[in-house]
Structure formats: C-alpha cells, structure tokens
Amino acid sequence: MTSQTSQTATTATAHAPAAAQGSHMWVLTLEKPGRGMTTAHGTVTPPADATRFDVFRTLLDYVVSQNPQMSSGNCVFFTLEPNRI
Known part of the structure; x- marks a missing residue:
C-alpha cells in the first residue's frame, strides 16, 4: 500500500507578502517504492555562497527529519527556483 503526505516548510504564511517569503521556492518529493511517498514544499533564502547542492542537502535533511521513514x-x-514571477 502506498501512502502520500504533503508537508510545507516555509518562512512565511500562505498569504504573506512576497517580501516576507524566502528568495527561492522549492518542492521535494521522496519515494520508497511500494512503501510510500512524501512531497514537501516551501520557501528558503540560501546563504550567498550556497550552491544548489548545498540547498538540496539541507532541504533533504529537513524533509527526512519531518518524515524519518523516508531516510533512505x-x-x-x-x-x-527564484520566488518571483
């Protein structure tokens, strides 16, 4: 049986002005085939010297901390992506 959950990690509420949100919007989906899947999303403002991989690892660690069953x-x-239109 596959279960799906959705979680939000964000620096602002859904109705906060753009200035109160992070500089980037992210979505991350993890799956354990046949056992479950989770998708998380939110905004983040990475440090100026951060790489895309640095942000990915930070967000992956965050999602796993919220969903320990997804650790592997x-x-x-x-x-x-930049949080702008």
Whole structure:
C-alpha cells in the first residue's frame, strides 16, 4: 500500500507578502517504492555562497527529519527556483 503526505516548510504564511517569503521556492518529493511517498514544499533564502547542492542537502535533511521513514528514500523530484514571477 502506498501512502502520500504533503508537508510545507516555509518562512512565511500562505498569504504573506512576497517580501516576507524566502528568495527561492522549492518542492521535494521522496519515494520508497511500494512503501510510500512524501512531497514537501516551501520557501528558503540560501546563504550567498550556497550552491544548489548545498540547498538540496539541507532541504533533504529537513524533509527526512519531518518524515524519518523516508531516510533512505529515492528523490524523484526536486526543484529550486527564484520566488518571483
């Protein structure tokens, strides 16, 4: 049986002005085939010297801390984009 959960880690509420949100919006999905899947999303402002990989590892650690059962899950989706239109 596969279960799905969705969690949000964000620096602002859903209705906060853009200035109160992080500089980047992210989505990360982890899956353990046949056992479950989780998707988390939010905003983040990385340090100026951070790489995309640094941010990915930080967010992966965050998602796993919130969902310990996903500690050895496969990353099936990751996006990190500037938080602007």
